[in-house]
Amino acid sequence: MKSFTIQNINKILKGEIVGNTSNLITAPEQLEAASNTEISFIGNKKYEKYWATSLACLAVVNEDISIEPGENRAFIKVKNADLAMSQVLELFAPPMPSFSTDIHPTATIDISAKIGNGSRVGAGCYVGPNVTISENVTIYPNVTIMDDSSIGKNTVIWSGTVIRERTIIGTDCIFHPNCTIGADGFGFRPDPDRGLVKIPQIGNVVIGNNVEIGANSCVDRGKFSSTVLGDGCKIDNLVQIGHNSKLGKFCIMAGNSGLAGSVTLGNGVIIGGSASIKDHTTIGDGAIVGAGSGVTGDIEAGKTMLGYPAVEAREALKQWAILKRLVRDSNK
Structure with a gap:
């Protein structure tokens, strides 16, 4: 399980810490459902009223917050709590599905297709004639890419x-x-x-x-x-x-x-x-x-x-x- 201190999280958000908590943060959660080891978010003043009954020990909030965090609880003030939330979610995100090999042996790839460096093609995929797949493309199992198509680098294509x-x-x-x-x-x-x-x-x-x-x-x-x-x-x-x-x-x-x-x-x-x-x-x-x-x-x-x-x-x-x-x- 991932866990971070308030300082670890603020190193990424570069906000202002108000208050303090000694609890390690183990997950993000909504205010109403959070436990005392979880971080939440207050992106609008109308949600401030839920902080008093929330168990969250830490919240990412906008700079205009009008309440105090309380004992062993803290806020990280940022310009935009909603945008900061995306950074926190990335921090806690589980790993993506893994590939045992870059090109699965059951994938059918036409001899004329071009696959860029670092690209991965999952089981059961079909890549047709004259298809061009650039670098670092991820194609999950059972994707079909028909003739003469081109896929730009870093693109992710999910199954089906x-x-x-x-x-x-x-x-x-x-x-x-x-x-x-x-x-x-x-x-x-x-x-x-x-x-x-x-x-x-x-x-x-x-x-x-x-x-x-x-x-x-x-x-x-x-x-x-x-x-x-x-x-x-x-x-x-x-x-x-x-x-x-x-x-x-x-x-x-x-x-x-x-x-x-x-x-x-x-x-x-x-x-x-x-x-x-x-x-x-x-x-x-x-x-x-x-x-x-x-x-x-x-x-x-x-x-x-x-x-x-x-x-x-x-x-x-x-x-x-x-x-x-x-x-x-x-x-x-």
Whole structure:
């Protein structure tokens, strides 16, 4: 079991220690559930009230904390407790699954594929013709990487992921279990003689650097060009990104949200959980779409949209207040 003194932890956080504890810190935990050998976090003043009943001996807190730690308890004050929390979690993180050999003997790797130095390929993987895997890539068991794809250095691909042909992936990416990159876009047209005719999807997917895609999410390839995810995008589990969509840098999509085909997101766009975006829609830089919203038209940069169909947040709140009054009045 890992354990650290308060001084060990602060050496990493470089914060200000207030109070002191002689207890060794054995794990991070939520305030309400922590024991007297565990570290917790207060990232918002509304959670200060839970400190009095918590057993945690140490908390990482923001600089504006308004309470004292108490006897044999301490705070480490930092500028941003939420960011500091990520450093503490890394400190206590258990080791990643191990490889007994860099290239497992049951992996099937085409003779034309190139595997960079320090890369590891797990059991049951398939790496197709002309695939290029850069340095220090980790591919866990039962991953499929199809023809002519390229994977940037330091990327991690978890089990069950399928990367279809001609996909281009940047450096330092993470693909969680069973996500699918580069499947056919959803394209059909009615024909009186043949019913629904499939439109061939001959494009690809291009993914930038430091992109993370959650479990069971899908990024469809373009119809005749590329579906693009810019640097730093973070995609949650169970997300659908339709063909020919273009995401700028540092976009966030929460679970169960979806983009139809040919949607364009600017830089820093946030899509809330279960939100859906109509095809051929453009959402400007920094815009926010609230959870469960349905976007049917373009959104200007910086706007916050709510509701179904989505309208500007202030307008949505007015509408909801009016509906609430109508219901209340009808019940009198």
